[in-house]
Amino acid sequence: MSEPIYFEDVKPGDRIDFGPLTVDREEVIGFAGQYDFQPFHLSDEAAAETHFGSIVASGWHTLALYMKMFLTEVQKRGWQEASLGGIGIDELRWLRPVRPGDTLRGTGEVIETTASRSRPEMGIVKSKVTLFNQRDEAVLTMIPITMTRTRPVA
Template identity: 70%
Template sequence: MDEIIYFEDVTVGDTLTFGPLAISRDEIIAFAAEFDAQPFHLSDEAAAETHFGSLSASGWHTTALFMKMFVAKMQAGGHQDASLGAMGVDELRWLRPVRPGDTLSGTSEVIEKKASRTRPEMGIVKSRVTIMNQHDQPVMTMMPIALFRTRPA
C-alpha cells in the first residue's frame, strides 16, 4: 500500500480518476426493489409510460456506485486510512439516466480545503465529482465535503 495521504498532503487541484464499473439490469432492479421502488426503476413497461422511456437506475443507486468506485480507489491509493467520513454533499445532480449495460467512471477534483476550527485532528476537503457513462456523457455531479485526519504530531 502507498503511504497514507493526510489532510496536509491534499492540495487544491488534486484529481483522482476511478472506475470503470458496469451496471446490470438485475442490479438496477434489486437496488430499486429494496431502496427506491418507483415503477420506472423496476420495469421497462412502467418506464415506457414516463419520460425515461425504459428502465433506468435510481439516482441513489448511481450515488452508491460512485461510493463503491471512489472508496476502492481511495483504498488502493493510501487515502482511505486518513478518511474520517463526510459532512455532506452540495449540489448533487442526476443529469441523465443510467441504463442497464452502462459502464460508469468518474473524476474527483479538490476545490477547497480548510483546517477544522474546533477539531485540530481533522481537516475539511471539498471536491467536485463527475460521473460519466461509457459515451463520456456526465450522468451525475456533486460536491462531497469530506473529513481527513491530520498528520500525527
C-alpha cells in the first residue's frame, strides 16, 4: 500500500484515471428493481416505447458504478486513508444513456482545494469528474466535494 495522500498533498490539476468496468444487464435490472423502478430501466419492451429505444441503466446506478471504479483506484494509491467522506455533488449531469454492455471509464481532476477554517483537521477538495463509454463519449459529468484529512501533527 502507498503512503497516505493528505489534504496538503492534493493540488489543483492533480488527475486520476479509473476503470474500466462493463455494465451488466442483470445488475441494471436488479438495481432498478430495487431503487429506480421506472419501466425503461426494467424492460426492453417498455424502453422501446420511449426515446431510449432499449433498456438503460438508472443514473443513480451509473453513480454507484463510478464509486466502485473510483474507490478501487484510490485504494490502490493510498488515497482512501485520508478520506473523510463527501459533502455534496455540484453540476451533476447525465449526458447520454448508459446501456448494458457499455464499458465505462472515468477521469477526475482536482479543481479547487480549501482549508477548513473551523476544522483544522480537514480540508475540502472539489474535482471535475467525467465518465466515458467505450466510444469515448461522455456519459456523466459532476463536481464531487469531499473532505480530506490534513497531515497529522508529529
